[in-house]
Amino acid sequence: MKLRFEVSGEDFSLAGRASTELKRALGRLGIDPGAVRRAAVAMYEAEINMVIHAGGGVAEAEILPDRVVLVLADRGPGIPNLELAMREGWSTAADRFRELGFGAGMGLPNMKRNADELRVESSPGSGTTVTMTILLGKGAP
Numbered sequence: 001m002k003l004r005f006e007v008s009g010e011d012f013s014l015a016g017r018a019s020t021e022l023k024r025a026l027g028r029l030g031i032d033p034g035a036v037r038r039a040a041v042a043m044y045e046a047e048i049n050m051v052i053h054a055g056g057g058v059a060e061a062e063i064l065p066d067r068v069v070l071v072l073a074d075r076g077p078g079i080p081n082l083e084l085a086m087r088e089g090w091s092t093a094a095d096r097f098r099e100l101g102f103g104a105g106m107g108l109p110n111m112k113r114n115a116d117e118l119r120v121e122s123s124p125g126s127g128t129t130v131t132m133t134i135l136l137g138k139g140a141p
Helices: 017-028 033-054 107-114
Strands: 002-008 056-063 067-074 117-122 128-135
Touching: 002 017, 002 033, 017 033, 017 056, 017 067, 033 056, 033 067, 033 107, 033 128, 107 117, 107 128
Parallel strands: none
Antiparallel strands: 002 056, 056 067, 067 128, 117 128
């Protein structure tokens, strides 16, 4: 099963839609609740990053018998320093997003914590593609 969502940039009213729909789909399939939670958290963090930093993009989920593969591709400015971006608390979010409670620098670290595999492809000026794999039947990492 494949799911595809357009993620609108800077529109927090729609942020989280992809992760909510993914959670519902996995629940309907009877997937282990721990794996459902991990997939939903990973998708949400990536989705919010696209809203805050990248002006939106596309979120896709492929549900396979043994895993869920999430691919989120944005059209943003790219991540200038991926090593820094992976550190908890490091953020380039604008003050207007921080004032709303977003941009705490936990997005990529939470994606890494909840995914069994995480790959981030990014360079300044070319956008970012995040690919995450969550193994099914496995609760907490």
